[in-house]
Amino acid sequence: MSFTLDKVVPWGRSYDEYGAMFSLTKADLNKKILGCGDGPASFNAELTKIGGKVVSVDPIYLFFAKDIMSRIDATYDEVMEQTAKNYNEFVWKHIKSIDDLGSIRMKAMERFLEDYPKADGRYISGELPFLPFKNKEFDLALCSHFLFLYSKQHSFEFHIQSIKELCRVASEVRIFPLLELGARKSGHLDKVISMLEKEECEWSIIKVCYEFQKGGNEMLHIKS
Numbered sequence: 352m353s354f355t356l357d358k359v360v361p362w363g364r365s366y367d368e369y370g371a372m373f374s375l376t377k378a379d380l381n382k383k384i385l386g387c388g389d390g391p392a393s394f395n396a397e398l399t400k401i402g403g404k405v406v407s408v409d410p411i412y413l414f415f416a417k418d419i420m421s422r423i424d425a426t427y428d429e430v431m432e433q434t435a436k437n438y439n440e441f442v443w444k445h446i447k448s449i450d451d452l453g454s455i456r457m458k459a460m461e462r463f464l465e466d467y468p469k470a471d472g473r474y475i476s477g478e479l480p481f482l483p484f485k486n487k488e489f490d491l492a493l494c495s496h497f498l499f500l501y502s503k504q505h506s507f508e509f510h511i512q513s514i515k516e517l518c519r520v521a522s523e524v525r526i527f528p529l530l531e532l533g534a535r536k537s538g539h540l541d542k543v544i545s546m547l548e549k550e551e552c553e554w555s556i557i558k559v560c561y562e563f564q565k566g567g568n569e570m571l572h573i574k575s
């Protein structure tokens with residue numbers, strides 16, 4: 352079955368949020384980075400502007416900017432309503448209110464939409480669990496708000512295959528958050544960790560200084 356935009360709720364975070372979610376240091380930002388499932392986040396646009404090397408991969412890059420923009424317009428109110436309905440699942444500290452959230456996210460997505468049509472090979476259409484890249488093509492792969500978050504929608508096997516694929520294409524992998532929707536610990540996390548242990552991977556769970564979903568302040572770090 353082919354990928355269609357009407358199943359996607361585009362929602363993108365900023366460069367500053369990526370920096371905090373993944374504890375990115377100056378040295379990290381000089382690495383060759385893959386953003387997996389970056390969607391309409393502005394991390395790629397902003398890092399490229401200051402000289403970084405980053406490629407994003409996401410199934411929505413099959414589409415034109417105008418189509419992604421229409422989908423953002425069509426889903427924006429619903430996302431805001433859902434967030435307001437689940438207000439207590441979030442920490443309203445750095446992001447102060449629902450209105451603040453809307454304006455931070457829209458600013459990030461507008462930056463993405465401006466950059467996307469003129470990016471030369473920085474936005475590649477593709478999807479986990481199989482990525483269109485060579486072995487160890489990247490130093491660092493980041494995956495924000497896709498793996499673990501959609502644990503109800505994607506099976507344990509999908510998570511394992513996807514994590515192995517990220518380890519194939521990058522020397523280091525960071526995944527954030529480790530919660531699923533509803534601000535609960537991902538139902539796959541313990542089994543994923545057992546698998547990493549069994550495969551003798553070097554892994555750790557690292558506390559970061561970003562928390563919007565309550566309890567969502569940890570990333571999984573894997574050296575492959």
Ligand SMILES: C[S@@+](CC[C@H](N)C(=O)[O-])C[C@H]1O[C@@H](n2cnc3c(N)ncnc32)[C@H](O)[C@@H]1O
Nearest residue numbers: 362363364388389390392411478479495496497
């Ligand atoms: C909630 S958004 C997160 C966007 C961005 N990473 C951020 O944190 O702002 C989830 C993204 O995962 C993408 N996605 C969906 N299925 C995917 C797959 N199989 N492989 C990679 N990305 C996928 C969606 O298109 C969407 O852009």
